[in-house]
Amino acid sequence: MTALIETRDLTLHMGGQEVLRDVNFALNPREIVTVVGPNGSGKSTFLRSLIGAVRPHSGKVTRKPGLRLGYVPQKLALDPSLPMTVARFLSLPDRIPAHMCAAALAEAGAEGYADRQIADLSGGQLQRVLLARALLNLPEVLLLDEPTQGLDQPGQAAFYRQIEEVRDRLGCAVLLVSHELHVVMSASDRVICLNGHVCCEGHPEVVAQAEEYRALFGTGTGGALALYRHEHTHSHDHDHAHEGCDHA
CATH class of the missing domain: 3.40.50.300 (P-loop containing nucleotide triphosphate hydrolases)
Incomplete structure (x- = not known):
C-alpha cells in the first residue's frame, strides 16, 4: 500500500x-x-x-x-466582535458557491449553520464549522x-463519531x-x-x-x-x- x-x-x-x-x-x-x-x-x-x-x-x-489536505487548527484566531456569518467565513479568502458551502456543512454535522454568526456558536458548533472548512476541497x-x-x-x-463517519463517506485518511x-x-x-x-x-x-x-x-x-x-x-x-x- x-x-x-x-x-x-x-x-x-x-x-x-x-x-x-x-x-x-x-x-x-x-x-x-x-x-x-x-x-x-x-x-x-x-x-x-x-x-x-x-x-x-x-x-x-x-x-x-x-x-489534497484538510486542516483543522487547534483554535481559531478571530475577533469575536467581528460580525461574520458561517457562510462568509467558509468563503475566505475565495468565495465558494452556496451549494458547496451547504454540502461541507452537512458533511461536518453543521447543516443549516450558513447564516449563523460565528460569534454566536458554541465550542462544539465552531469545531464543526472548522471541520466543514477543512472538507471544502474533499481532502485525501x-x-x-x-x-x-x-x-x-x-x-x-x-x-469523533462525526470524524469516523466523514472517513467512511469520503474515504479520506485521518490524522488526529x-x-x-x-x-x-x-x-x-x-x-x-x-x-x-x-x-x-x-x-x-x-x-x-x-x-x-x-x-x-x-x-x-x-x-x-x-x-x-x-x-x-x-x-x-x-x-x-x-x-x-x-x-x-
Whole structure:
C-alpha cells in the first residue's frame, strides 16, 4: 500500500530546541491515526511539519504528488466582535458557491449553520464549522490538532463519531492530535505516543497496555475506552506491522 504521507528520520527544532527526533511514520489511505503525548511533546509541531508549515531540521517528509489536505487548527484566531456569518467565513479568502458551502456543512454535522454568526456558536458548533472548512476541497488526508479541547466528554465523543463517519463517506485518511486518549482510542486504527520521540505505537488496546504509555498517562482510562466503543464497518488484526511498543 502506498502511503499518503511519510516521514523518514524526521527531527524537528523550534526556537533552537529539539522537540522531536528520528520519527518514522506513514499514513495510509482510509486510516485513522491518533497522536497522543503530554504537553510539549511535539504533537502539534509534528502535525504542522506534515502540512509543510514547519521545516525539518533533518530527515524528510514525503507527500503523495497532488495530495489534497484538510486542516483543522487547534483554535481559531478571530475577533469575536467581528460580525461574520458561517457562510462568509467558509468563503475566505475565495468565495465558494452556496451549494458547496451547504454540502461541507452537512458533511461536518453543521447543516443549516450558513447564516449563523460565528460569534454566536458554541465550542462544539465552531469545531464543526472548522471541520466543514477543512472538507471544502474533499481532502485525501484530514489533519486535526486537538479539535475537541474545551468540549465535554459527550461533545468529544460526538465529534469523533462525526470524524469516523466523514472517513467512511469520503474515504479520506485521518490524522488526529489528541489530549483525550480515552475518548479517541475507540475510533482509531492506530495510536502513536510521542514524547520527544515515538515512545510506542500500534493498535489502541496494545498501546493502552504499554508501560511507556502508562508511565505518561496513568492507568485510569480503561473503563472510558470501553464506554465509547462503537461498531466499526471493518476490523483490524492485532498482528499488523508496527504493533507493540518499543523505545525509539
